[in-house]
Amino acid sequence: MSLILTEEQEMLQDAAHGFLDENAPVAAFREIRDSKNPDGFSRDLWHEMAAMGWAGIIVDEEFGGSGFGYVGAGVLAEQMGRNLTASPFFSTSVLGATAVQRYGTAKQKDQNLGAICDGTALFALAVDEGPRHRPEHIEFSAKSHGNGYILSGSKTFVADGHVANKLIIAARTSGEAHDPSGITLFLVDADAAAIERTHTPMIDSRNAANIKVDGLEVTGDDILGEVDGGYEALEGILSAGRAVLGAEMSGSSQRAFAITTDYLKEREQFGQKIGSFQGLQHRAAHLATEIEMTKSAVLKSLQLLDDDFESASATCSMAKAKSGMTAQLSTQEAIQMHGGIGVTDEYDVGLYFKRVHVAQQMFGDAGFHADRLAKRSGY
């Protein structure tokens, strides 16, 4: 398979580019932030996206999706990253849809995929229990009780957890706290009385929630995937999330860099365009190279998710690591090369800097993935 977009995927890219530039530019994101919109995104925009088939982008056509696969999701995420578009796309259409479509029972698929595709159900994935991503470190407990389980524990940084209708919770049904086996995923209604959600606004002006569950009774029907074998499903969901976050960060890197090169061609100091100074040129050229490397890494990981989902995990880790580092460099340099104006709130580059930081933390930063890859390669 060629490492380029197909014609269909390119058309999706063009459509997304046009639509988002018009309907969800950075100014729209800024407005949501400044108006302290409690959702953190525009529900109208989300419904329009759903109407275009974006909410069900990875969902198979038989369930009402548009069947574009992960490359399609990445294409959209990249464009959203360019414009800093806030929406439930990531949590619902990537994480939620992957979880249900790949690991759900026939009944779970029937009940959920349609609602994902038409934009009515919002999902959130509850994994981490501390400030750093440690997906195998699960203390949240699921104690067997009659035919079902009782869930208790707490989760941090559940992206879109404040608005979700459905939560996917990683809980421990057996084993020790850091043991990959013994984890089970549960798909539950987010507004159950035993669930307490505390809205946590984040530095990137997206929203998340801390979640506390106190004795939620669930049944075997609420299990997503295998009992005690949920880590494998979690890995699959996280891999998809990592690749798509990589695509989003790639888009943000590209846009922050484009804003910067425009500025380098316009701003004058010492009687010349600052873009003529070699001290800036070489850093820009280095960054341009890193951005190209990132695009390839991200596309490869998305293609592999479509082609051979089970084998994509390491590749998604690499893509997440590479895109995270590039995005940080791109946004750091964007601020620096703008001088004083780069650190003002009025100027967009700071917004990219903040978003990329959170996306980098989410599901493992570059160091986390480097460690994982090294371990996997036996060193």
Place this chain on the structure above:
Amino acid sequence: MSDLEQFRAETRAWLAENCPEEMRDGDITAENQCWGGRQWEFQSDAQKRWFEAALEKGYTVPTWPKEYGGAGLTADQAKILTEERDRINARKPLSNFGISMLGPALLAYGTHEQKLQHLGGIARGQIRWCQGYSEPGAGSDLASLKTKCEDKGDHWLINGQKIWTSNADISDWIFCLVRTDFDAPKHKGITFILIDMASEGISVKPIILISGHSPFCETFFDDVKVPKAYGEGNLSVVGEVNRGWDVAKNLLVHERGMLGTMSPLRGSKGPENLGGYAAEEIGLDLTGRLDDPALRQKIAQAEIDDWAYTLTVERMNDEANAGNGLGAKSSMLKYAASELTKKGSELRMDIGGTDAATIGPDGIEYDSLANTWLYNRAYSILGGTTEVQLNIISKRVLELPSA
């Protein structure tokens, strides 16, 4: 089955039958590759058989037209051939500057007769070429070169000096940039000319590198007479007189393309993967991690960068095949490849510790990590330095203003 699938099946079968087991070590380095040329002696019977099989099929230069010794493969077919060759880890049957640099420039600028003679000689491994660009006063600023070429009616007369000429002492012909007009602006008075190294008046003097080895030379031209033509239509000058810069630039893109598609961390001498080598040399701690956390982090980082780089070569090739030429982006690959190559051998030296810093009784052994480490410093200098690549990216890709 589509034509391409058919081609893949045939190629796979052909490789299975014709590529000797010994040539499937995937490791082409300066030391074990087949260079060809008048002075060439095969290093093994397997190397010879592999070369001859490939030659017969046109696979020493698969994409060149058949009449010039190639197999006339399309880009898609060539990609399949490379994939299938990589799949069994086969070496390239022949590799040298003629294939990677002069050939593509001749294909673009040469006359039919020039192509017949020179491309054929390259394809058959008969003639080994060296590159006469750099001079003591003309390195990065190549266009300031001064080697003088005078029109003497029936021949050219050449005087001057080239430097850093790789393998000049064992090459048969040289492709050279010379100055034919000293009054014109510097890019407008340069001519691209092909010269037999056996010509009277050419002498070479090897230069010793920091490794103690000598892969390059100074090349002197003292009243060297070069015929205007080597036969009907077979001129010594490629392209137009005084327009050699166009040819040189075209060739530099190919040179960068080649240098940019090396597999930096692997291949070039040393264990297959850095991490595995490190685990062997250094050992693991109780959590199963390399017992040197700082080095481990650097290795993992380098492996991620290497992987993204390798994919970028693939993606840019695919884009080129789909009609979006690489253009100045080849400088990105050259830049990334040479920096990664250096990093790879730095890390190997760090992993090897004092073992890697120990040399043989007669100096640094040719096939040692240390030799590779020292030689690899040159990658960010030759073929346009890292700084020059960054300048090109700034100007041509990003279109940043000049001072």
